[in-house]
Amino acid sequence: MENKAKLSHAVAVTVRAVKLLGGVSRKFFPTLAAFCAVDALTPYVAVFFSARLLSELATGRRPEALWRWVIAGVLCTGIFAVLKMVLYERKETLLDDLYGRKEIIFARKMFSLDYADMDSQQTLDLRNKIRQNETWSSWGLMDVPAMLEEGLRSLIGLAGGAALTVSLFTSPVPESAGGLTALNSPIFILLLASAMVLVSLLAGFCSAKSVSYWSSAASDATLGNRLFSFFGFFGLQKHRAADVRIYSQERLVSAYWEKNSSFGVDGLLARYARGPMGLFSGLGTGITVLITGCVYVFTCLKAWAGAFDVGSVTQYVGAATAMAGSIFELVSFFGDIRANSAYLDTTFKFLDIPNAMYQGSLTTEKRSDRNYQVEFRNVSFKYPGSENWALRDVSIKFRVGRRLAIVGENGSGKSTFIKLLCRLYDPQEGQILLNGIDIRKYRYDDYMNIFSVVFQDFQLISQPLGANVAGGTEYDRERVRRALIDAGFGERLETMPLGLDTQLYKDFTEDGVEISGGEAQKIAIARALYKNAPFIILDEPTAALDPIAEAEIYSKFDGIAGDKTAIYISHRLSSCKFCDEIVVFHEGRIVERGSHEELLANESGKYHELWTAQAQYYNEQ
Numbered sequence: 001m002e003n004k005a006k007l008s009h010a011v012a013v014t015v016r017a018v019k020l021l022g023g024v025s026r027k028f029f030p031t032l033a034a035f036c037a038v039d040a041l042t043p044y045v046a047v048f049f050s051a052r053l054l055s056e057l058a059t060g061r062r063p064e065a066l067w068r069w070v071i072a073g074v075l076c077t078g079i080f081a082v083l084k085m086v087l088y089e090r091k092e093t094l095l096d097d098l099y100g101r102k103e104i105i106f107a108r109k110m111f112s113l114d115y116a117d118m119d120s121q122q123t124l125d126l127r128n129k130i131r132q133n134e135t136w137s138s139w140g141l142m143d144v145p146a147m148l149e150e151g152l153r154s155l156i157g158l159a160g161g162a163a164l165t166v167s168l169f170t171s172p173v174p175e176s177a178g179g180l181t182a183l184n185s186p187i188f189i190l191l192l193a194s195a196m197v198l199v200s201l202l203a204g205f206c207s208a209k210s211v212s213y214w215s216s217a218a219s220d221a222t223l224g225n226r227l228f229s230f231f232g233f234f235g236l237q238k239h240r241a242a243d244v245r246i247y248s249q250e251r252l253v254s255a256y257w258e259k260n261s262s263f264g265v266d267g268l269l270a271r272y273a274r275g276p277m278g279l280f281s282g283l284g285t286g287i288t289v290l291i292t293g294c295v296y297v298f299t300c301l302k303a304w305a306g307a308f309d310v311g312s313v314t315q316y317v318g319a320a321t322a323m324a325g326s327i328f329e330l331v332s333f334f335g336d337i338r339a340n341s342a343y344l345d346t347t348f349k350f351l352d353i354p355n356a357m358y359q360g361s362l363t364t365e366k367r368s369d370r371n372y373q374v375e376f377r378n379v380s381f382k383y384p385g386s387e388n389w390a391l392r393d394v395s396i397k398f399r400v401g402r403r404l405a406i407v408g409e410n411g412s413g414k415s416t417f418i419k420l421l422c423r424l425y426d427p428q429e430g431q432i433l434l435n436g437i438d439i440r441k442y443r444y445d446d447y448m449n450i451f452s453v454v455f456q457d458f459q460l461i462s463q464p465l466g467a468n469v470a471g472g473t474e475y476d477r478e479r480v481r482r483a484l485i486d487a488g489f490g491e492r493l494e495t496m497p498l499g500l501d502t503q504l505y506k507d508f509t510e511d512g513v514e515i516s517g518g519e520a521q522k523i524a525i526a527r528a529l530y531k532n533a534p535f536i537i538l539d540e541p542t543a544a545l546d547p548i549a550e551a552e553i554y555s556k557f558d559g560i561a562g563d564k565t566a567i568y569i570s571h572r573l574s575s576c577k578f579c580d581e582i583v584v585f586h587e588g589r590i591v592e593r594g595s596h597e598e599l600l601a602n603e604s605g606k607y608h609e610l611w612t613a614q615a616q617y618y619n620e621q
Contacts, residue, residue, distance in 0.1 A: 007334060010341035017144045017344055020351075024101040028094040032145065035087035036152035040326070042080045044160040047318035049073030055311025095145060102141055106130075109350065114357040115424040116384060126350045130343075136225040137214060139343035147336045154329035161323025167308075168299065168316040169193070177305035183298070192298055196320075199291050200327035206284035207328065208335020213277040220268045284328070291324035357426060357444070362437065364446040372435060372450060372534050372565070374398045374421065379430035381420055390416040391427070392588045398565055403558060405576040406569045407610065408585035414569045415456065417585070418539050421567075422451050452528035456540035456569075460520055462507035465493075466500030469527045480530060486560045487526035492519055529560060537567045573611050582607065 022029050052069045056062065106127065110118065117123050133139040138146070169189050173181050182188060231253045234240060243249060272278075299316045302308065308316075375397040382389045391413045398404060406414050419425050420432060423439055432439045439447055460468050467473055469480045477500055484493050496502040496513065504523075506512035515523070528536055558566070558578050568579060576582050577596045584592035584599065584607045592605050599607035 006338060006341075010334075010338040013341050013344040013348065014144060014147070014337045016348070017141055018148060020105060021098060021102065021141060021144065024104050025094060025098045028091075028098050028145070029148070031087060031091050031094055032149055033152060035084070035091045036149055037156050038080055038083045038087055040153045040156035041160050042077075042084055043322050044164055044319060045076050045080050046073075047315055047322070048164060049076065050318070051311040051315030053311070054314050055309050058310045098145065099142060105141070105351070109353075112355065113353060114355050115419075116357070116426075117353055117355075119424075120384060122385075123350070123353065126346070130347050130350060132225055133343050133346065135229065139214075139340055140347050141344070143336075143340045143343070147333060147340065150329055150336065151333040154326040154333060157326030158323055158330065161319045161326060164319035165316055165323060167312070168302070168320065171302065171307045171312070173302055173305040173307045180301060180305035183302055183305065183307075192294065196291050196294055196324065197327065199287055199294070200324055201331055203284045203287035203291075203328045203331070205331065205335070206280045206287065207332040208338070210277050210280035210284065211332070211335055211339050213272040213280075214269075214339065216272070224267070284332075288324060288328050291327075292321045295320040295324070357423075358440050359444045360440055360442045360447070362442045364434070364442050364450060373400060373433075374535075374565075375433040375436075376417075376420075377431045377433060379420065379427045379432060381416060381425065381427045381429075383416075383425075389588050391420070394430075394588075394590055396583060396590060396593075398567075399580075400565055401563050402565060402581065403561070403579040404565070404567045405579040405582045406567060406585060407573055407576060407582060407607065408571065409610070410571055412571075412585040413588040414571070414585050415539055416588075418453065418537055418567070418569060421537075422453060423447060450533050451535045451537060452531040452533040453537040453539060454521075454524045454528045458521075458524040460504060460523060462503070462505040462512065464498075464501050464503055465496060465523070468504060468523060469500075469530050471527065471531075475530075480526070483526040483529040484523070486529055486556075487522045488556060489519065489522040489526060492522075534564055535567070536561055536564045537569070539569045540571065571610075573607075573614055584610075 018029065049069060049072065053066065053073070056065050056069060110127075113123070130140060134142055137143075173183050175181060234253050235244065235250070240249075295317055299313055299320070303310065303313045376394050379391060379394045380389055381391045394413075394417065406417060408414050416425075420427055423432075423444065426440060434442065434447070434450075465484075466475060466477060466480045469483055470476075480500060481493070484490060492515075493499065497511075503509050503512040504515060506514065525538070528538075568576075570576075579596070581593060582596060582599055583590055584605070586606050592599055592602070592607050599605060600611055602608055
């Protein structure tokens, strides 16, 4: 009963996988089915026409009949051969395409995940596990096409074989054959057919048992593949080249190569192959030969007794042998889907991660006066899996159109504060209000539209400059140009070979332009300006710049922000002097707030301590 339940589950997850893959490649599975039909029936075409020719040669020997069978056989065999190759090439092309399109499934899931889940190490580990399963032996989604091909071909082969062998059992031995008339007995035929099926099932079981050892070696093989994926290409990574040479890191890489033998001759898989895996695989193949032997004996005995001619012998032996192979394939197919079901379970565990964050229903008011008021009211937050509060009892109200600086040491809660403001996370305690309404009640995507953020770990895409700023391929070129100039990228823009159409980086083209960290930061700021949201937030985006250059960008940016509410986050204080209000974070709490002059006057305060420690960097030589 347990095995049936397991098989039922394996079939269910495999069907789900087929539907999922079919959703990103609608032509693949119909093409696969057509190929399997032609491929499975091709051997029977040759067997059928060969049998007809031999029968005619053994009996009538009519030239006109022989010519008809020859022409029909050549035409049908040729048509099937051409169809098979055409469908094979088409199937392989679509399969290669499916390998890439399969990633769409995971990309869509990653895009739709709550940020809290996307940012979770557990989620990332689960995705990496799926990737490793696929990489080391194609387990998971991409094992399904091969298994389905095996299953479809075996089922169609069984049907074709049954059609050509049914008369083997129904053709009676004449009474003149004496004791051989026992071959006509239904009991004898039933026993023979049962024996053939049982032997085929045993052969399939041995094959499935052999395949199961791949699953047993999954942990070891996954580790080996991860080591190879990381260290195998270590020497090709340009950004590691200097460290490798300075610190002789090739010794570390070599140590992992030498100690891990997952895929070597002494590895676990190799030991399985030399032992039980190879034994069961050999048994499965050997047992199949017994089926062929049984068919030969039964067919020859009936032919000897005069039940049919030599042509029919060829048909029955060929068809029955092919049918036995199909039974073997079919049993192997069920064994394979059971082995793969555990990997599909991992895949669907990831794809079934629920979206727990409430999406809201209220529309964010579109105000021409940008009169948005945001309030943190006794907000406390800790990251999932952590026992420590990242923010504790934070209360603050933003005044529209003002400049707010948030400062503090690393780990004081500054970036966490922004992630809550943008609703990447929801707090465990307290409320965040927009115009007096809890932000969880607003439509999630609508609420996000009122923020432009330049995160400290911002990312640009290896795409044209203009598309990076606009976030799409169609955009207002003049607005993009103005945003880049306002962000201080104007002079560099003039040197770009194709202007806004210049490709950033060389991932997709040799003509791509490499940009410095400071230039990338200016493009990121231009991206925030182009969005033109009422709230604009800079979360330490200029950390790679020197303090003086950072102060220049902030000073210019203050004028660009206009009537927007601007929030500046930094552990360096060069951005604070021109802000209307400064909020000082320490250990997840707000410990001070006020203007630069007010906070600096408090010599015992945290702000004064930070300013004094950094003052030397703001003095030009």
